[in-house]
Amino acid sequence: MIVTALTCIGLAAPAHADLLPAPPQSDPFYDPPADFTATAPGTVLRSRPVQLGISVPATAWQLLYRTTDLDGGADITATTVLLPEGERANRPLAAFQAYENSSAPECATSYQLRLPDLPTNAATMQRPDIAQLLDRGWAVSIADFEGRRAHFAVADEPGYMILDGIRAAEHFAPLGLTEQTPVGLYGNSGGGLATGWAAETQPRYAPELNLRGASIGTPVPVPxxxxxxxxxxxxxxxxxxxxxxxxxxxxxxxxxxxxxxxxxxxxxxxxxxxxxxxxxxxxxxxxxxxxxxxxxxxxxxxxxxxxxxxxxIMLGAHAPTAPVFLYQDVHDEIISVESTDALVDKYCAAGTPVTYVRDLTADHTSIGDAGRPAAIGWLSGRLDTDTPVSGCGTRDVRSMSELNGLN
The missing domain is CATH 1.10.260.130 (434 Repressor (Amino-terminal Domain))
Structure with missing residues (x-):
């Protein structure tokens, strides 16, 4: 979500700030090893267990991994990976793109998820998304797709970093994943934009991933x-x-x-x-x-x-090959619905199966909550049952809540 209702929010630092974890700029965990450029994209360079600022039924780690920057050079970033409680055969992996929408390195999602759950913390405000993915029994990867230089809304780079975060998660033994693991992408708003980049870059950057589908909400196709x-x-x-x-x-x-x-x-x-x-x-x-x-x-x-x-930095130059569920509120105060309509037309013309839903009553702030059940429900159809998807279709609804349980 790019905008959050702000009522009586204090912007002061929390009490006992000296007890908080060090930000990325002064935390050696985020420093790239000297030889990282010699490794393959997705290689796990460093890992550690972490305690999150939100309560979720999962074990959490941070992974530092090799990736690629917007100019095609070697780079590093981090992902937070979560393993839900309980056993599951052939556990899927959901890559969740949290909206960061900032060019300050200390706003990296991996760091913000370790801070207290306050109204000023956008990362922890996205707990409902994370919790519902875990409730499905899926492992979750939440990449710092803006990288160590905090690039918001740039081209290609978010896709590289998300896909390499998936590779890193599959290489991280405690998660019990493999290269055959069913993978899904999910994000809304700034996270939807990043999800769009991951879906578009996957066929040419990480074709070996078993990407089953992408749920993309209000993706800012034309910044x-x-x-x-x-x-x-x-x-x-x-x-x-x-x-x-x-x-x-x-x-x-x-x-x-x-x-x-x-x-x-x-x-x-x-x-x-x-x-x-x-x-x-x-x-x-x-x-x-x-x-x-x-x-x-x-x-x-x-x-x-x-x-x-x-x-x-516009989406649509390269179409995804995996199926897409895309949703947009018609009266969005930030994103013109026409730009999302045009993105769908581009994907469909290139052969991408797209299920497109337009919400007639939501605004940009409410569409995240309204669309979440349908978006994750559709993704479940790809990850839990591999239900086939073909063709393109557009549906206008009074509310995305009408689509709960969609698959």
Whole structure:
């Protein structure tokens, strides 16, 4: 979820902060071993058991593993893997993409999951998703798909890191998984965008994975549309998140920002890079990013070095081969339903089986809760029974709750 209702939320650090785990920047666990570049993507480089800030019926570990960055170079990131209680034959693996939506390294999901379960902690707020996956008896991998440089909404890299997290989980003996393990992908909003990248990159990056399906909620197919749609509204923090991250990830985009954004705007982006999603949503609510630019926002977004990046980070250039369940609220305040409709058309034209559901009453905040049972139910049909899926279909519903038990 990109935006969370913020009522009476304090942004101060929790009491006894000295007792909290060290953030990734000062935790040696996250340091890449000297020889990591010589290993294959998905190789587990380091592991440790961890205690989470949420109560779930599972044993948890963190895995540091070799992966690939947005430029195709060797990199590392971490995943939190969970093994539910109880025995199960041929246990499936669900890769859950938690929305992070931040360009601050300390907002990494693996770290935030170890912190107290507070209203300012987006990672622990996603406990219902994690719990329902575990309730199915599935192992769960929750990758830090933004990597150690906290790249939000970049192209390809989230897919590489999620898929290598799956490889790492399959290589980690305590989980009891194999390369034949049935695998599913699931995420909503910022997590839906990352899930889309994983589904799109899997055929060319990790074809050996037994990927049975992907449940993708409100995936932000065209981030530039979301910048325009959210600007000056309650969800305007998204624009800051995207400007800050893309400038850090893409030098040409950064040059354009520095050429056309005022010192006050650049300072605002520095603030964005120091805080996690909920704090940024609160701080930059109703911000008009236009006021920091020396040309109209629409014109800035069409500058060649900017539009080249914005085109690159759009979903849809490569279609998944695994079946997809995709859901979108029609009246989303951040994502135009037309952009998701177009994404579905691209996937279907390329032969991807897509079950597409459009919710007629939800908004961006409520669609996560409304869509969860159907999304996980559909995934169960792929992971628990391998029910075949073919063709494409679109269904409009008054509420996603009408689809509970969908498979």
């Amino acid at each position: 530039s549309d979301s910048i325009r749609k959210s600007n000056g509204t309650v969800t305007a923090g998204l624009g800051g998140d995207l400007f800050a991250s893309l400038a850090a990830a893409y030098p040409d985009f950064d040059d354009a920002v520095r050429a056309h954004m005022s010192p006050e705007g650049l300072a605002a982006l520095d603030t964005v890079r120091s805080e996690c999603v909920i704090a940024n949503n609160f701080r930059f609510m109703f911000t008009d990013w236009q006021r920091y630019l020396d040309l109209p926002l629409d014109q800035f977004l069409t500058l060649p070095p900017v539009s080249a990046v914005l085109d690159r």
